[in-house]
Amino acid sequence: MNILIVGTGYVGTTTGLLFCEMGHQVTGLDLDDSKIQGLKAGKLHFYEPGLEELLIKHVAAKNFMFTKNTKKAVRENDVIFICVGTPQDADGSADLSYVKNVAESIGKYINNYKVIVTKSTVPVGTATLVTEWVKKKQKGQIPFDVVSNPEFLREGSALQDALNPDRIVIGTTSETARTIMKELYNDFHCPIIVTNPKASEMIKYAANSFLAMKISYINELAKMCDYLEININDVSMGIGLDQRIGPQFLRAGMGYGGSCFPKDVNALIQTAKENGQPLTILESVVKVNEAQPVYFIEKIKQALGGDLTNKTIAVLGLSFKANTDDTRESPSLILIDRLVAEQAQVKAHDPKVKMAEGALVQLQTVEETVTGADAVILCTDWDDYKNLDWVSLKSLVTQPYLFDGRNMLDKGAVEGLGFHYVGIANH
Numbered sequence: 001m002n003i004l005i006v007g008t009g010y011v012g013t014t015t016g017l018l019f020c021e022m023g024h025q026v027t028g029l030d031l032d033d034s035k036i037q038g039l040k041a042g043k044l045h046f047y048e049p050g051l052e053e054l055l056i057k058h059v060a061a062k063n064f065m066f067t068k069n070t071k072k073a074v075r076e077n078d079v080i081f082i083c084v085g086t087p088q089d090a091d092g093s094a095d096l097s098y099v100k101n102v103a104e105s106i107g108k109y110i111n112n113y114k115v116i117v118t119k120s121t122v123p124v125g126t127a128t129l130v131t132e133w134v135k136k137k138q139k140g141q142i143p144f145d146v147v148s149n150p151e152f153l154r155e156g157s158a159l160q161d162a163l164n165p166d167r168i169v170i171g172t173t174s175e176t177a178r179t180i181m182k183e184l185y186n187d188f189h190c191p192i193i194v195t196n197p198k199a200s201e202m203i204k205y206a207a208n209s210f211l212a213m214k215i216s217y218i219n220e221l222a223k224m225c226d227y228l229e230i231n232i233n234d235v236s237m238g239i240g241l242d243q244r245i246g247p248q249f250l251r252a253g254m255g256y257g258g259s260c261f262p263k264d265v266n267a268l269i270q271t272a273k274e275n276g277q278p279l280t281i282l283e284s285v286v287k288v289n290e291a292q293p294v295y296f297i298e299k300i301k302q303a304l305g306g307d308l309t310n311k312t313i314a315v316l317g318l319s320f321k322a323n324t325d326d327t328r329e330s331p332s333l334i335l336i337d338r339l340v341a342e343q344a345q346v347k348a349h350d351p352k353v354k355m356a357e358g359a360l361v362q363l364q365t366v367e368e369t370v371t372g373a374d375a376v377i378l379c380t381d382w383d384d385y386k387n388l389d390w391v392s393l394k395s396l397v398t399q400p401y402l403f404d405g406r407n408m409l410d411k412g413a414v415e416g417l418g419f420h421y422v423g424i425a426n427h
């Protein structure tokens with residue numbers, strides 16, 4: 001089958017490669033010329049483990065082609081996956097302008113029956129809107145179907161997640177589209193849920209919001225445990241082993257970040273409000289998440305004597321989580337903003353993130369970053385930071401203060417080396 005992927009970001013590129021692996025001919029369309037040129041040459045414009053190797057393979061085999069030519073791309077493909085961004089609007093709702101733009105282009109250029117699949121995360125009711133947007137631009141009456149097929153992959157493990165999904169959700173009322181979608185996903189062995197588009201759209205938001213809720217729950221509990229001097233990691237393990245709860249997404253930390261949880265929880269809250277059905281649990285999830293970096297910085301301030309003015313602080317990790325160079329809504333950047341506001345001198349390090357010139361003092365190595373620091377803050381759970389040689393790093397810092405926003409380190413071990421250690425209820 002000829003498949004068109006519109007938007008060659010994390011989701012689009014991964015989805016395209018997935019279908020190449022399944023033996024399909026895939027075209028990637030993006031408006032950003034530099035991305036297209038890079039992809040054509042087998043170069044990814046973001047860091048994602050394992051993805052570039054697969055890209056090189058399928059570009060060389062001519063299974064994955066890239067273009068900026070929307071008209072040609074729409075005309076030559078029968079199944080079109082919309083994978084463009086749906087960022088947060090000023091009021092918290094999802095900005096659908098990129099999706100609308102794609103739908104209108106499809107309407108303009110449609111030449112035969114198409115299955116139009118929204119893989120982007122879009123609010124309930126968007127399939128109907130996409131149908132209207134396509135129809136408005138159509139000159140004739142060429143038939144098409146709109147399908148909701150949300151994506152559940154995570155950055156940092158995008159390929160593995162996409163190759164081994166827990167489930168596939170297909171939202172459509174069309175028999176033809178359902179058959180085509182099922183055929184596309186024929187080689188997958190996970191459950192396939194076929195429902196209507198509205199339920200499918202809701203499943204995506206409900207899943208992300210549930211996971212965000214687990215994180216805020218454990219983070220709020222962590223604050224209480226901190227006060228009571230209880231180790232939150234033990235609590236996470238103790239409740240997570242109950243199969244009804246499950247161990248995942250119970251790691252206390254600096255709060256959830258990334259390009260999805262923050263915007264998706266807000267978008268669902270907004271949809272709920274618009275429909276007069278407020279989701280008070282999720283409103284609290286957001287509040288707890290916003291309070292988490294503030295709580296951590298207060299602990300840091302307190303430990304350093306209540307004033308951060310001119311203190312040199314080494315921040316390890318800029319991405320919102322390990323194994324990605326994505327800094328969207330990164331708790332680390334929220335923390336750095338606060339440190340700067342408190343007049344601290346920040347030096348930062350990340351194994352993959354390169355911030356824009358002048359945005360931040362960023363060093364090449366951990367050693368350079370911690371040299372002369374009054375405190376070291378671990379912000380991202382990169383493996384690189386798990387086994388650092390704290391004995392030699394201690395000889396480089398001015399003061400041995402170690403703040404662990406991810407509870408990654410063995411408290412007893414680093415305290416044994418003479419560090420003053422503060423984690424998130426890591427007692």
Ligand SMILES: NC(=O)C1=CN([C@@H]2O[C@H](COP(=O)(O)OP(=O)(O)OC[C@H]3O[C@@H](n4cnc5c(N)ncnc54)[C@H](O)[C@@H]3O)[C@@H](O)[C@H]2O)C=CC1
Pocket residue numbers: 006007008009010011012029030031032035083084085086098101102119120121122151152153154155259260
């Ligand atoms: N990043 C992730 O881990 C996941 C993201 N999602 C959802 O998938 C969607 C895409 O997310 P990402 O891949 O992270 O976005 P991204 O920002 O990495 O990529 C979007 C791409 O679309 C391109 N684009 C925008 N308008 C276009 C148009 N009219 N024609 C062609 N290309 C166009 C942009 O240039 C960009 O390269 C969002 O709705 C997001 O919520 C869902 C699951 C996981």
Ligand SMILES: O=C(O)[C@H]1O[C@H](OP(=O)(O)OP(=O)(O)OC[C@H]2O[C@@H](n3ccc(=O)[nH]c3=O)[C@H](O)[C@@H]2O)[C@H](O)[C@@H](O)[C@@H]1O
Pocket residue numbers: 121151152153154155156208211215248249250251252253254255256257258259260261320321
């Ligand atoms: O819709 C999306 O874009 C995606 O959003 C998340 O994926 P992602 O944002 O890539 O990363 P996660 O691993 O979910 O982590 C999100 C944030 O939560 C934090 N987190 C995660 C787990 C945990 O136990 N504690 C915790 O603080 C992470 O550090 C990170 O800041 C979901 O896990 C994916 O299923 C979904 O497809």
